[in-house]
Amino acid sequence: MENKLFIYNTLNRKKELFEPINASHVGLYVCGPTVYGDAHLGHARPAITFDLLFRYLTHLGYKVRYVRNITDVGHLVNDADEGEDKIAKKARLEELEPMEVVQFYTDRYHKDMDDLNVRKPSIEPRASGHIMEQMAMIDQLLANGFAYESNGSVYFDVEAYSKKYDYGKLSGRKIEDLISNTRELDGQGEKKNSFDFALWKKAAPEHIMRWPSKWSDGFPGWHMECSAMSQKYLGEEFDIHGGGLDLQFPHHECEIAQSTGAHGHEAVHYWMHNNMITINGQKMGKSLGNFITLSQMFSGENDVLEQAYSPMTVRFFMLQAHYRSPLDFSNDALKAAEKGFKRLMTALATLNKINVSETSTIDAEELTGKCYDALNDDLNTPILIAHLFDGVKTINALAAGNAKIDANNLEKLKTLYQKLIFDVLGLKAEEEANTSNEMLDKVISLLLTTRNEAKKNKDWATADRIRDELTNLGIVVKDTKDGFEWEINK
């Protein structure tokens, strides 16, 4: 395959030609959700970004193993909760088994991802199912002298690591800066240095989720799971690791330190980070309480929302911005995306009705080249979509008879749109509500047929009355040349 894909590598802060370790295979790891609540708009960003990457690499002919984890253990809550596990906290509040909570929100997450047409990863490992692997890696770090045990917990020794390797290379941080900038946290007294991080944490008595180990009854530290699971499924060295920009430090920095400390070399060749979703210019986040869940987006049930937005509207909205740019939520922006998406899909339908000519005023090859150039430039979907909209103008001109296209070019154009819109961008036609109710469809068709007969008889009063009454009921009537169309207005 021709390899022209450039990826922005956070490690070097520049776009680099993507060259996989194995010419035909790609290993991709992405940090997945912590399943203690519904997924919000922010979760959709990495899911869609790396779904796009997964789809594009597959489209290019690579065999991709895409691993996206489920975090169901280990993350500490804020200090008010004294280190209680997030999952355990939720479980206590709702009097459910921790794993019941995990299952509930994992299922909800999967439903949201399906709605967004996000393809399932090849492997979706859970942290709780990989305690052994994490303990083994901790052993390795202890043996290599980059970790120490303290009061039943095990910590990563950042100072020792820094003597040999560069801690902070990913996020551009220096040890000296870290020394003065760490606040007091639970268990600080057990650590040699404030910036050391937990590999294994001894569980407090009230802590429900715990596993026995040689150090203590406890649970793995915040960052172990990704290092251990990526290694297990993708090897000690693999191609791409992705995640949200907010995970760059400390999470990904710690992952690098853990993997390097355990194996003597780095694991990841390309680090990719998607930017944040903001609302009124501020990050959308759980702790800020300003998030909109995906199911709320789809149903419209949130005070911030002026209406419901379909999953494809949300997906298209995100693809219209570059994944490394912050993206601000607003009703106006979503409405614009909704209309734009509709225009694109309408043109796609038009494309199938175009007549072939002997000659062609259209060069499909040129448009194809532009589209792939955009994708190859660090997945520049806004540019790609701009080119697709230029193509929409062309398609409409063809349909109106203002341009000509031969069979060869038409076939190329159709293939291009099919592949890019469905396979790569992962968009899909959304079923109109009217097809879901056959009875309603028949009744309205009857009414509109009657209306058309009235129109033929120039009985405008009757025709308008039917249209107006339907409009009052929330049904929009659209006359066409050979009949009518209708849809339910939201």
Added chain:
RNA sequence: GGUCUCUUGGCCGAGUGGCUAGGCAGUGGUCUGCAAAACCAUCCACGGCGGUUCGAAUCCGCCAGAGACCUCCA
């Protein structure tokens, strides 16, 4: 406080040292019995002040404003 990023037209959002981004909205038009929808055309721009340059919105500096990370976070 430390590190870093950003500032584009009514809104969203690309890009670039000189050549139309694109979408939505607005305006005008085609179509229609009228409308809606669709389609066509079109207005509006690069935070402020300096500098480099033949030429900068694009490079550099300063100022102003916004944000991210430094703590679980997508």
